[in-house]
Amino acid sequence: MSDLRDLYQEVILDHNRSPHNFREMPSPTAHADGHNPLCGDTLTVYLDIEDGMVKDVSFVGSGCAISKASASLMTDVVKGKTLEEVREIFEGFHGMVTGESGGQSPASLGKLAVLEGVSEFPVRVKCATLAWHTLMAALEGQSDPVSTE
Amino acid sequence: MTRIARPDYDLESVRSEFPTLGQTVYDRPLVYLDNAATAQMPAKAIDAVREFQTRDRSNIHRGVHALSVRATEHYEAARVTASRFINATSPKECVFVRGTTEAVNLVAWSFVRPRVSEGDSILITGLEHHSNIVPWQLLGEATGARLKVVPLRDDGTISVDDFAQALTPDVRFASFAHVSNALGTVNPVGSLTALCREKNIPCLIDGAQAAPHIPIDVKELGADFYAFSGHKVYGPTGIGILWGRAQHLEAMPPWQGGGEMISSVSFEGSTWNAIPHKFEAGTPNIGGAIGLGAALEWLMDFGIAKAAAWETALLEHATQVLGTIPGLRIIGTAPEKAGVLSFVIEGAHPHDIGTILDRDGVAIRAGHHCAEPVMRHFGIPATARASFALYNTMEEIEALSGSVRRVQEMFADV
Numbered sequence: 342m343s344d345l346r347d348l349y350q351e352v353i354l355d356h357n358r359s360p361h362n363f364r365e366m367p368s369p370t371a372h373a374d375g376h377n378p379l380c381g382d383t384l385t386v387y388l389d390i391e392d393g394m395v396k397d398v399s400f401v402g403s404g405c406a407i408s409k410a411s412a413s414l415m416t417d418v419v420k421g422k423t424l425e426e427v428r429e430i431f432e433g434f435h436g437m438v439t440g441e442s443g444g445q446s447p448a449s450l451g452k453l454a455v456l457e458g459v460s461e462f463p464v465r466v467k468c469a470t471l472a473w474h475t476l477m478a479a480l481e482g483q484s485d486p487v488s489t490e
Numbered sequence: 491m492t493r494i495a496r497p498d499y500d501l502e503s504v505r506s507e508f509p510t511l512g513q514t515v516y517d518r519p520l521v522y523l524d525n526a527a528t529a530q531m532p533a534k535a536i537d538a539v540r541e542f543q544t545r546d547r548s549n550i551h552r553g554v555h556a557l558s559v560r561a562t563e564h565y566e567a568a569r570v571t572a573s574r575f576i577n578a579t580s581p582k583e584c585v586f587v588r589g590t591t592e593a594v595n596l597v598a599w600s601f602v603r604p605r606v607s608e609g610d611s612i613l614i615t616g617l618e619h620h621s622n623i624v625p626w627q628l629l630g631e632a633t634g635a636r637l638k639v640v641p642l643r644d645d646g647t648i649s650v651d652d653f654a655q656a657l658t659p660d661v662r663f664a665s666f667a668h669v670s671n672a673l674g675t676v677n678p679v680g681s682l683t684a685l686c687r688e689k690n691i692p693c694l695i696d697g698a699q700a701a702p703h704i705p706i707d708v709k710e711l712g713a714d715f716y717a718f719s720g721h722k723v724y725g726p727t728g729i730g731i732l733w734g735r736a737q738h739l740e741a742m743p744p745w746q747g748g749g750e751m752i753s754s755v756s757f758e759g760s761t762w763n764a765i766p767h768k769f770e771a772g773t774p775n776i777g778g779a780i781g782l783g784a785a786l787e788w789l790m791d792f793g794i795a796k797a798a799a800w801e802t803a804l805l806e807h808a809t810q811v812l813g814t815i816p817g818l819r820i821i822g823t824a825p826e827k828a829g830v831l832s833f834v835i836e837g838a839h840p841h842d843i844g845t846i847l848d849r850d851g852v853a854i855r856a857g858h859h860c861a862e863p864v865m866r867h868f869g870i871p872a873t874a875r876a877s878f879a880l881y882n883t884m885e886e887i888e889a890l891s892g893s894v895r896r897v898q899e900m901f902a903d904v
Contacts, residue, residue, distance in 0.1 A: 345849045349842070349900060358837070358903060380841040381858050381871035403871055405839035406901070465845060 347458035348465070349406065356410035361417050362399040374486040375402075375475030377467055382408045386475045395419050395427060398476075405468050407459060412472030414453055424480060431473050438469045497800035497880075499792075505881050507532045518851030521886045526671055526699060526830050526877030527855050528721045531785060535725055538564075538784035542777045550776055551750060551767075565776050568783025569766070572731045575786045576716060577707040583739065585732040585766040586779050590698040591621040593717030593732035594665065596769060597694050598625040600745040601715070601738060602663045608634030613656055613664040613691075616642030616867060619671050620860040622696045626665065635662070642867050646673040646822035650681045657689055664693040668700035672861040672873070673822025674805070674830030676704070683712035692738070698722055698730075702879065703801055703828040705794045708733050720778060724879075725785035729778030732769075739765040746771040797880035801829055804878045804887060811891040815898050821873050832859075832873040835894070838901035840874040843894070847874075850893040852886075 366372070366387035376383050384402025388395060398416045402409075419427045433450050436442035440460040447454035459469045471487075478487045505511050508530045513520050522530060542564065548557035550565050566581070573581040587593045602612065612626045616639055626637050640648055640656045648666070657664070664686050668679050679695055686693040694715035697706060701718035708716050715738070719730040734742075744751055744762055748771035753761040762768045789797075808831050812818055817836035835843060844856030855875045858865045865871060876890055 345846060348845070354901065357901075379857065380839075381862075381865070382841075383871075405841040407842070462845060465841075468841065 344458070344461060348462055350455050350458070352452075352455045353406060353410040356413040357406035360400075360409050360413035362420075363401060363413065364399045365401055366397065366399050371479040371482060373475050373479035375471050375478070376486050376488050377404070377408070377471050378488060379467065380405060382468065382471055384408070384412060384472060384475060386412070386472060386479050388476070388479050390424070390480075393425075394423050395421065400472060400475075404471070405465075407456075407465050407468040408471050411456055411469045414456070415472050415476060418451065418453055419476070427476070427480070431477060434473060435470060438466050494799060494803045495884075497803075498796050499800075501881070501883055504792075505883075507534070508881055509533055509536065511881060515851045515853075516849050518849075521850075521852040521889045523876040523878065523882065523886065523890060524853045524855050525702070525879035525882075526722070526875065528727065529702060529724050529879050530881070531724055531726065531781070532788050534788045535781045535785035539726060539777045539781040542780045547777075549773055561776055564780045564783070565774075568779045568786075571783040571786050571790075573733075575701075575706065575790060576718075576731070576733055577709055578733055579709065580736060582765050583733055583736050585734070585739070585769045586774050587717070587730050587732045587769075588728055588775070589719040589721070589730035590696055590717045591625075591719075593715070593730060594622055594694065594696065595625045596732055596745045597665075597715050597717075597734070598629045600742045600769075601692070601734075603629060603633060604743075606633045606635040606662045609660060610635045610662045611638040611658070611660045612636070613638045613640065613653075613661045613666075615640040615648045615653070615666045615677070617646065617648060617670040617673060617675060617677075617861070617864055618665075618667055619696065619698070620862070621698075622665055622667060623863070636660075639863075640666075642864065645824055646670065646675045647824045648675070648677055648682075650678055650685070653682055654685050657685055657691060661689075661691055664691055665696065666693070667696045667698075669697075669703065669828045669830075670822070670861075670864070671699045671830065672859040672864045672875070673824065673832055674699075674827035674877075675822055675824040676700070676826040676828050679711060679713070687712060699829065702789075703794070703798050705798075714738055720782040720785065723782075723785060724789055725782035726775075726778040729775045729782045731782075736765065739769070742769075744768050744771070748772045750774075792880070798828070800880060801878050801882075804882050804884070805829065805831060807884060808876060808878070808887045808890065811887060812894060815891070815895055817898055817902065818894070821868055821870070829879075830875060830877045832875045833894075834870055834873055835898055835901065837903055838897050840872040842901070843874040843897050846897050846900070847890070847893045850889065850896075852890055852893050854890075 369387035371388040382404030389397035546560040550562040692714040697718040716733040721727040751771040821832040840856035
């Protein structure tokens, strides 16, 4: 069970039970839909961007504990960051969960490091990255829904 | 059916015939409960495939040499076995296909397409697998025919009355599952085919989930077509059977063109081979067909009724023990079910359930089971599904239940 506890840490279970910034945004400056057809996860990420900075970010949707916790943590982390910083965090996070971090320490990712265990569960990587891909799509102004497949 | 505590056969010795079952995963003994997706293969079927690949490997129907003669004999013998398995009038009514999906597509394009146009309907039910929905939508796009759906009831059943009501004069063809892959519901197929016959509407039964659990007699069932997949009846993947009444198969145009399906070819035109070869263009999955024949032979020797009695006992026991877990809801509560137990747990997504069970060595399926409309009916994105085969044990149900209980504790709102 020890490796399972690496994946389902208390922090993750807490974010799953009570996700942060789990709400619609009435007038976002950008938003995008994401879908994981494999498990049916769907979510919408909303952004309020002002002067190249994430003033507010939120999400709604349904999904597994990993995807919900990842989305919740993501909103906590990117709020107040510049778009350049968001891209950097995304790169670092993506590297960590896919196990391709190239030596970058998860410590530099702050609270996102609790998702490091995902790299040991290859079939669950897409659950952890769905929210991030959807966020990036919203930033790029992509109108087609993001699909993990 | 009265509950039985043990099967009418030696479980340990049966299990030893399935090489995959003896392994451990993550240092736990494998508990394989994903049989509705793919069942394991007995050594007898694996050996038959190996014998083809190591001794008889060659092409069929056209060789003059010893290997080709042997390969052809075994391939055609597998067809004879398949026809016995479903009690067909003749082996020529059994077409080798890739699986149930290909069988439905073949019937859609070869049999139904010339019969439909704008304003016509094709009738299916609310519990169908995507493979019995999407081919009809594609046909509809090409012809203007409409898809009509008999509603799913909240217990996961299809009512005969609803079906009768839906059989309006615009319906040209009906296609429905024998057993639901997502819910386990056994459809009253005999009553449904009788209604179709009354109105002269031809129909197909998707038997993918029924073939391993229910003795199939196509003469008694009264459908025009019956389809099933090899890998769900302990055979290889990529091979299956489409049974069709000879008079239909003979009248139908070929679906795919190529070698083997022709009688003669010239640039001015070609003529078609006799059935079933008319529908087997190109070199088929010869090893798969031979493996399927061996698996069906094995299953018939074993006895489906004997297997079904034990599988019912497993399903009932699993339903009972999982039913006591707080926050767990069973999806699909039809009075008659076969082989499948779908469930959801409050606060725990099926995908998380699947991952946690996996680490305990328990293999189940998590997802929408290629039946998104069924999920939508129940207002859920997905379910966790345990599905049973003749080699499963009561101890495995206990392992499943213990593992599910841990999930519930982990995800409970504390």
